[in-house]
Amino acid sequence: MRFPGFTEPWQKCRLGDYIRIFSGESPNRINSEYDKIPYYKVEQLNWCEKYLGETPYLSQRGKNILPEGCVVFSKRGAAILTNKVRMNLFPINIDTNLMGIKADNSFILDQYLFYFILRARLNRIADTSTIPQINNIHINPITIYVPSLAEQEIITKFLALLDERIATQRRLIEDFISLRRAILQDAIKRGLSKKSWKFTTLNDILTERGERNSDGYDVCSVSVSEGVVNQIEYLGRSFAAKETRQYNVARYGDIIYTKSPTGSFPYGIVKRDTQKEPAAISPLYGVFVPKQDWIGMLLGYYFESEVNTFNYLHPIIQKGAKNTINITNSGFLANSIPLPSNESEASALAKCLDTITNKIVLEKSVLTHYTEQREYLLSKMFV
Incomplete structure (x- = not known):
């Protein structure tokens, strides 16, 4: 599946020849007031959209700072099987269970590399004989087919628009969940105040x-x-x-x-x-x-x-x-x-919360549709 106007063949490459690999390290917990960057653990692989300001910090004297635009993922354990991949939007450091890769040339766009790794699926790359793990020996030999920079850009912009819609859908679901919690907490506060x-x-x-x-x-x-x-x-x-x-x-x-x-x-x-x-x-x-x-x-x-x-x-x-x-x-x-003393009040509140739950279920099905659509496009837009 290609966009109109692009007919040139894609170039076949060995991934290890075009990337730089970053390995995580243990935090030294040096806290500098002037040049400090966040340090992320494997369980914090959700920072693609927001900055976690309360994480421990590593001084920029750390050995393996990941620059902006790295593709980051777990390199050992069950997290590999979930294919959770992120791109950091600012310099970071990572723990020993994470790995980062970045295009080390002007031939491959960072965002294209990100979507390629999503398409490759980590559980297919990893050694799963004992504990799932990914090392340089698994990453370097991967074959990647690379179109022109112009075609890479239009592919990644299109997929990024879909990712933005997915992120919006997730925020919508979170808003409904927050609304449901707020309604319950307000009912508790008012009920205790009125002694009902x-x-x-x-x-x-x-x-x-x-x-x-x-x-x-x-x-x-x-x-x-x-x-x-x-x-x-x-x-x-x-x-x-x-x-x-x-x-x-x-x-x-x-x-x-x-x-x-x-x-x-x-x-x-x-x-x-x-x-x-x-x-x-x-x-x-x-x-x-x-x-x-x-x-x-x-x-x-x-x-x-x-x-x-x-x-x-x-x-x-x-x-x-x-x-x-x-x-x-x-x-x-x-x-x-x-809990409410009056059963009719309790039933009415429960039904109200259930109505919001039904809306959440509906919005989750829409989210599933979008994510499945992205998976389909990833399978068809990359060789």
Whole structure:
């Protein structure tokens, strides 16, 4: 697939002959007031659109500063399989789990190299015999076909417009999520002020399900962003034990507590199961049945907030010597959260929040369409 007016053959090259490779290094934590640049870790590969000002800094005396326009990606571990690739918009330094490459000539545009690496897909390049990893020996021999600079520019501008639309769609989804949280927090504030809400112990509104997976339901994980998800469909493989009859069963509307640190949830996450089909859940998780559906709906929205989740769990959690979380299922139910006293008010609020959720689901499907369109174009516009 080519734009009109371009007929010249693309030049076949060995990628290693036209790029400079940057390896990450451990931070020396030198903090200079005048010449300092951000230092990024592998879990911070989302800084393409915004600057993370609270990261540790490396002085420009660091050995391996990445100039603006490098293509950056993970070089070891599971992050390779997600094909997460970014281009830095300002000089940075990176940790030992990251790698950066940059066109070292006037023959290949930085943005073209970025889209080429996206098209190549890291999981196809990496050595996956043990722990997935990418080194110079995997990058250098890659064959790249390069059109004229004029054609590179029009290709990258077109794809950049689509990327901009994808970024806008993601921000739209984030805005709806923020709106949903703001509506709930405002309702809590007004309800407590008017005394139409009261603090309710979870032990009074949840009961442990206690059902085991004797019917062999599909094993699911619990994701921060997606909630209960099928392991194979979402993660590409199953991480379950060979024998799953001792796994817990979760059904639609249940509340699940994972009991393990995840991202910005240091004490684990609490999610409502919105899958219609029953699921097998790790025996390490707690599965609870709400007395009424609106209770489960409000609990699900309440615990979406990192702050709400932390404030609920922090007083009742005990951490072990190896930072493990020690809490029983009954212990999880011991604290309280604010809930409406009036069922009709609670149901109306839950339905309002669900309306926004349905809009988020719709916008996510639009986002999926755009990302699939980009994948298709990448597969057709690069040799």
